[in-house]
Amino acid sequence: MPKLAHFRAKHGGPAAAPAGPTTILHIDMDAFFVSVELLAHPELQGLPVVVGGQRDQRGVVTSASYEARRFGVHSAMPLRTAAKLCPQAVFLDGHHELYGEWSDRVAAILSKYSPVVEMASIDEAYLDLAGTERLHGPALCAANNLLREITATTSLPCSGGLGASRLIAKVASEQAKPRGLVWVPAGSEESFLAPLAARRIPGIGKMTENSLKTFGVETVGQLQQLTQERLEQLFGKWGTALYRKARGIDSYEFFVDAEAKSLSHNQTFGRDTNDAEKLHATLSHLCQKVSKRLRDAGLHARTITLTVRFANFRTITRSQTLPGPSDLDSVFLKAVLHLFARSWSGKAMLRLVGVALSGFSAGSGQLDLLDPGRREKLERLARTTDRLRDKFGFSKLQLGGSLAGRPERE
16 A cells, blocks of 8 residues: 655745756546446447436436536536436446545556655545656656556556646646646746636636636736735735746645554445344445555554444444454454444444554564464465455455445445
8 A cells, every 4th residue: 555645735935936856746537437437338438428326316427428528517517417418428326436446556556656645536646756766767757657557557548747846737637638648847837827727727716717807817827917915915815825826836745644543444324224234244344445455554453443323423433452463354353343232232223334443563463362273364365355356356355244235335
């Protein structure tokens, strides 16, 4: 599991153009949810496809293919509106666990190119390629190879933007879509942004766009003509940010959270349930998910926490600290079921259950409550199932306990 980076705000200092080499890469998966669905339905290639539900449902569009976007369909649009704009579109239900599995595969590829990877969302990430030249060559070469490897390995299309700041990399990847790579050399940030609509700047939404238009500002170039003082008069502190953004200047910097405090998975049920078989199956499924993430990170955990949320939204948590650290599904599941028996009467309707692991250590010492022969068999089973899940997807291989109640997708 790659070490994730995060961003923190920079405070103070004058607004200056991005400094240093162009090593910040933004990777954006093209129409990600649609692209994943097309892997299972190749016959829909080239057709307008909408993911999120059926045309007559009350939900919203999660993702739309580029063929559907030509008719004005976009994410967050009501499904019924999308059906009116593009009646010939194929509507598909979403499969969020499947998208998570493919996102994990992409993240594994990203971590090969940089020790600093931040998954900004399920379908986009930032990398800092600084210091990787000896392994992967110049940043532009590495970015190109990375995009090609993602598509060759997963068959999923993606785009990238390379620049000296996070903001520039983000805008560049948008300009590269679909299936492209845009590099913005250091010093050319203002000229790159100038012809773009002001709305293309991250953080500028519809309200700010309309406000800018009242002052005759429609492009970034026109925004660049306003002084910082003038923008602060018009927008207060937001004016300072607009002045910086128009020049491609970040308000954030990388830092690495060296050690995760916990790993967790929750399941919210579509309908409240007191079906014991289903609840036990779901807890088994969640234990397997979080245990695999733990093993991927090369960690062992000593504390396991159960979360139970009732139909009235009352939420309780119960924790158990094991005698020693472990990374085995069966050890965690035994503790979880014990906690669950203490937390649920067997009758109350439940809305959510969750499993979390904490108290991490990097050592290889396993909880010694099992005889050595049985423990060795369980460790071999865990390693084998992890390899198969990495190859075919997590949902393709489940332990028997999680199949009985057919747990819902997360």
